[in-house]
Amino acid sequence: MWKNRNVWIILTGEMIAGLGLWTGIIGNLEFLQEKIPSNFVKAMILSVGLLAGILAGPLAGKVIDQSKKKSVLLISGFGRMVSVVFMLIAIATDSIWWMIAFMVCIQLSATFYFPALQATIPLVVKDNDLLSMNGWHMNVATIARVAGTALAGIMLVYWSIASLYWISMLAYGLLLLFTMMLRIDEGEGREAQVKSPNNKGGFMEVFPVLKAYPAIGMTLIMTLIPVLFLGSFNLIVINISEIQDSSSIKGLIYTFEGMAFMLGAAFVKIISIRWKTTTVIFFFAGMVAIAEFMLYFADNAIITLAAFSVLGFALGCFYPTAMVVFQKQMPKEYHGRFFSFRNMLDRIMFQVVLLTAGAFLDIVGLQTMVVIFGVISLSLTTLFFYQMKRRNITLEQ
Structure with missing residues (x-):
């Protein structure tokens, strides 16, 4: 693999690109x-781009399956650069509306970019190297x-918010x-199959495939469970920072979760x-549910960092395994539409969770909210495990 x-x-x-993406996200939160x-x-503004x-x-699914993956990656990458211009205008004019334009443009670019990238990976590495x-x-x-x-975080100490987006612009250009x-x-041969008249139905053609491969459908449902945590991640980090009256805890949370991942x-x-x-x-x-329960003690820095470490390790094992199920068992001619469908499903759930978390944080507070999320996550995991056993579904290839 490493010779490729x-x-x-x-x-x-x-x-x-990740450096540019995350400097921009911190700029958004600031x-x-x-x-x-x-x-x-805040949640409503963030959700506009998701919508x-x-x-x-x-549209993204059909375009990815009917086009060269490299072309889709290039055009959507250029769209990311254009979106940064909107945010620079927002900062210069002190306008939320220009920020909303930025959110819409960057999310539209991501809607095409990430499914295309996920569909590209099986084309450039062997099946046994996918994991x-x-x-x-x-x-x-x-x-x-x-x-x-x-x-x-360092740049915000010495420079303005705008500097974060210039870094993003440079990163997207590279x-x-x-x-x-x-x-x-x-x-x-594969391109001809993808472009045939029978393969222009968009997501509707994905559903019969999901029915034919129940392991893919079950794994797809399971990937929605961590979204309860991930969809509200940034709002949770902001609230923990306020509870502990510490701005430095934000960086520590991202570091511990990232290293554990x-x-x-x-x-x-x-x-x-x-x-x-x-x-x-x-x-x-x-384990994601356990991490949510641990955040009931969000006023304690050690337990907080431990919770995000558990979350990071769990996700680091969960997502690569789920992705292999998708990439190996879903027929390659459907990869573009399937990954776009999955991306859209994630975005719907992210939007629901984001708005729900924003309301919960204002009404009941962080500690009650994470307990509710933990109960939901654990209940869904148990329910789906029972359904899988009852229907005799196996996730092995």
Whole structure:
């Protein structure tokens, strides 16, 4: 795998783009904290971009399956650069509306970029390298997240918010250069199959495939459980910072969660030798619920960091394993539409969770909310495990 130049290009590009992405996200949170006092209103603004991504999801799936993956990656990467311009205008004019334009543009770009990237990975590595590639890709993204948030924190001390977005612009420009160097052999036979008249139905053609491969459908449902935590992640971090009256806890949370994620993604290859895919997915979905319960003690810095470490390790094992199920068992000619469908489903859930978390934080507070989320996560994990056993579904290939 490491002799494959495409692997190095994808991972290096992810590292650079991740730095730009996370410096921008910290800039978004800082801008919102300065302008908007209500958690719910913050959540509504953040959800506007998600809604745009949801609406564009069906189109993205068809475009990715009917087009060259490299072309989609390049065009959506350029869209990211354009979106940063909107945020620079928002800062210059002190306007929330320009920030909303930024959120819409960046999410539309992501709606095309990430499913195309997920559909590209099986084309550039062998099947037996998919778990390692997914793990390393997520590790690199996590390193970028830790480094990006740390860099953004330092920059905010010495420079303005606008400087964060200039870093984002530079990073997205470098990502375009790396994407141009990709060599993807999609195969003429496969392209002909994808472009046939029977493959223009968008998401509707994904549903019969999900019915034919119940393991994919079950894994897809299971990936929604961590979204309860992830959808409200940034709001939770802000509230913990306020509860503990510490701005430095934000950086520590991202660092501990990120390092634990990398540890999990590195160890999942060893764990997968001893454990079945079903065991890995359900066990670590349960661990996400445990992490949510631990945040009941959000006023304690040590327990807080331990909770995010548990979350990071669980996700580091959970997501690479789930991704292998999708990439191996879903027929390749449906990858674009399936990953776009999954991306759209995630965005819908993120939007619901984001708005719900914003309301809960204003009404009942963080500690009650995380207990509710923990009960829901644990109940769903138990219910889906029972359904899987009752219907005799196996997640192994």
